[in-house]
Amino acid sequence: MRLGVAIVGRPNVGKSTLFNRLVGQRIALVDDRPGVTRDRREGEATFGDVTLRVIDTAGLEEAAEASLAGRMRRQTEAAIADSDVVLFMIDARAGVTPADEHFADTVRASGKPVVLVANKAEGRAADAGLLEAYSLGFGEAVAISAEHGIGIPDLYEALVAASPEGAVGADGAEGEAEAAPAPLKIAVVGQPNAGKSTLVNRMIGEERLLTGPEAGITRDSISVEWSWRGRPLELVDTAGLRRKAKVVEKLERLSVGDALRAIRFAEVVILVMDATAPLEKQDLQIADLVAREGRALVLALDKWDLVEDRPARLQEIRADLEETLVQVRGVPLVPISGLTGYGLDRLMESVVGVHETWNKRVPTAQLNRWLDAVVARHPPPAVSGRRIKLKYLSQTKTRPPTFYLSCSRPESLPDSYRRYLMNGLREDFGLAGVPVRLMIRGERNPYEAKRRVKR
Known part of the structure; x- marks a missing residue:
């Protein structure tokens, strides 16, 4: 059993x-700056001989329920309710503030075991704050410096002492979890305010992620475990990706870097687009980035409930897609509504289908029969009076499907013929919607090494 630990405190x-x-x-x-964290974020940690499920939370603030700060506070309260132990953190250098006292009452009302943590306790400037911490009623504060790793062994001892009976030392469940199949990793990306967090919340059936009318609410990439039709999944909600020229603040650069990292580690990427203004330049650049990273891609047309003439609109978008996103021709395009739940089953069926295609392997014998037929129908052009000979074709890897073509004079093979082969592979072997890579290499001359020695 993992011990759930929520880290809470003012910003x-x-x-x-x-x-x-x-x-x-x-x-x-x-x-x-204060208030960087907004959503609650979970991570696993091995702390001594204890396995932890650590929950990072937004800073507790007094605010109206409907405001952004009020919604952030509800996320923190949900993290407290979902934890076994609460780490209530104060700033030792600033001492106990009225906000600390107010939120200490909130934590105490939860009834959860509390460990008082005084951070930034390095140096003599923290001595007064450590004495003031007794006034909160949680006993002696554990003096640490999270930045420098000071006091972490003391925190371990306090955490074990405060843990509910039976929460520490149960390894059986962990062994079963290790034997479970790895979840399919899905990154949900798009421009700000496209509806990514709303979509993830609708998928999992709870208000797990912070949403609202404000653009750019999500900053961290938040991972959420989910199961669809018995299949384990890991959904990663990401910050909105704006055009590079508009990203000037350090915090937004960090958020964008976090989102790009989520794309690199994903297996399937869902690109969420606003159905009222789809396939904008930034949408196409994100899709191109996903293709260059070699990830499987699904396009989700969100806010479909706002579209009036749906059949005509969908036909128009598909026609634009054929011209603007040729590098992943045949990519699934699914109209959805994260607000109402429309189209989510079709979206997940497309995700699973494109993941299978991304993992598809074609036998070498079948590939070479196909190559003979393709060359007979449309042979490569002669360059400088000499025809290029295509020897054999093989698939070297999946995820994404990658093929190696052996031929004479590979440097002379025109790009147009390379595209002809790639399009044929995609169409004839059912590789629509995923990046296809074709590597071309020449024949190895066994006498080349001897010739160099003689020279």
Whole structure:
């Protein structure tokens, strides 16, 4: 059994820094400004002999329920309810503030075991704050420095002491979890305010991610485990990707880097587009990036409930797609509505289908019979009076499908004929919608090495 630990406190006390320290990776965004974290983010950590499910949360703030800060607070309260132990963090240098006292009452009302953590405790400037911490009623504060790793062994001892009975030391469930099949990793990407978080919430059936009318709410890439028709999945909601020229602030650059990392580690990428303004230049650039990374791609036309003449609109978008996204010709295009749930089953069927295509392997004998037929129908052109001979074709890897073609004079094979072969592979072997890579190499001359020695 994993021990659920929620890190809570007012903004800018170092919660995300401690989260990164515990999980051993810099996966949560950290910046000097307060309020960087908005959604709750989970990560696994091995802390001594204890396995933790660590939850990073947004800073607790007093605000109206309908405001962004109020919605962030509800996410934090949900994290507290989902945890076994709460790490209530204060800034030792700033001492106990009225906000700390107010939110200490909120944490106490949850009834969960609480470990008081005084961060930034390096140096004498923190001594007064450590004494003030007793006034919160949680006992002695554990003095740490999340940035420098000071006091982490003391935090381990306090955490074990506060853990509910039976929550630590149960390894049987962990062994079963390791034997489970790896989940299909799906990254949900798109421009700001395209409806990515709303879509993920509708998929999993709960308000797991922060949503609202404001553009750019999501900053971290948030991973959510889910199961569809018995198949384990890992959905990763990402920050909106704007045009590179508009990304000027450091925090947004970090968010964009996090989203690009999610694309690289995904197997399938769902590109969410606004159905009222699809296939904008930025949408096409994101799709091109996914193709260059070799990921399987599905296009989701969100906000389809706002479209009036749907058949005509869909036909128009498909026609534009054939001209603008030739590098992944045949990519699935699924109209959906994250708000109402329309089209989500078709979307997931497309995701599973394109994932199977992405993993498809074609036997070598079948490939070479196909190559003979293609060459007979349309042989490669002669260059400088000499015809290029195509020897054999084989598939070297999947994810994405990658083929090697052996031929004479590979440097002379025109790009147009290379595209002809790639389009044929995609159409004849059912590889629509995924990147197809064709590597061309020449014949190896066994006497070349001897010739060099004689020279």
